[in-house]
Amino acid sequence: MKRCVIFDLDGTLADTSGDLIASANHCFAQMGIDERLDPLLDAGTAVRGGRAMLTLGLTRAGLMSEETVTRWYPELLTAYDDAIDHHTVMYPGAVEAVEDLRRADYAVGICTNKPAALAEKLLRSLGVRDMFASMIGADTMPTRKPDVAPYWAAVDRAGGRRDASLLVGDSVTDRNTSAAAGVPSILVTFAVGGEDVHPLKPESVIDHFHELVPEVIRLIG
Structure with missing residues (x-):
């Protein structure tokens, strides 16, 4: 694990x-x-x-x-x-950060409130699906975020340890999910309205993906 x-x-x-x-x-x-x-x-x-x-x-x-x-x-x-991929792009540094985590022997997965079939299609279109060991969508489980069940499913299916996991997100939904699970959250500011994440008081806030790995190490080792 x-x-x-x-x-x-x-x-x-x-x-x-x-x-x-x-x-x-x-x-x-x-x-x-x-x-x-x-x-x-x-x-x-x-x-x-x-x-x-x-x-x-x-x-x-x-x-x-x-x-x-x-x-x-x-x-x-x-x-x-x-028309799922006409304008969509990965954020700068996202692919590199995920690859750095994998090389450092972290399990990585996705927990999204996008319908699972659409999420799978988009990830494959972007060429990044194989980077993630799990992918839990809005309809994979009976509940969705901020309920903890989808988060735990993403951790478990990725082969991760629940007591050494965290959630990277951009919204109050992600913050509430991590809080309910009792795990840290790292919220990003580069999405629209990103500065609004500061009042949510996550364990960490990052402005670019090159900041991610050091914060992960600080929070879960």
């Missing part, structure tokens, strides 16, 4: 906001709504998921209802599946 680092995906390993917003805008076009989400200004909503994007756009148009969000969410997922 190895020391273990589990990563969030959207807003942590990869900037997926452009393709996510494009999928939401596809839905708004189909609805006949003229206003669209902005790839830059609304990127913070994008990393919160499809329902959040639909809610934002529908609210702006004065058409918000839970029924409408539920009706269009599958269409959004289909649109995203069809």
Whole structure:
């Protein structure tokens, strides 16, 4: 059993906001709504998921209802599946940091609230799936983050030690997950709204992936 680092995906390993917003805008076009989400200004909503994007756009148009969000969410997922990697890129230094951890004999995995099939497809498209020993998506388990079950599954399937693990993420969801599990969290600031992670008081905050390995060593050895 190895020391273990589990990563969030959207807003942590990869900037997926452009393709996510494009999928939401596809839905708004189909609805006949003229206003669209902005790839830059609304990127913070994008990393919160499809329902959040639909809610934002529908609210702006004065058409918000839970029924409408539920009706269009599958269409959004289909649109995203069809164009999942047109704009998405790994954050600078992410691949190198993960490889450094693997060379140092850490187990590495992913725990994301993206549907598992979409996460798998994206990781393979980016050419990085084989770097991770586990991949737990929103629908892999009966619950999702911030419940601890998906996190522990990611650790266990990666061959990691629960008592020597931590979570790297970018949001309050990741912070709450680590707190519930009683493990450290490292939150990144390079996603949209990244400075908002400081008040969450994680065990560590990093501004670039070249800072990751020393912080992992400091926190779990």
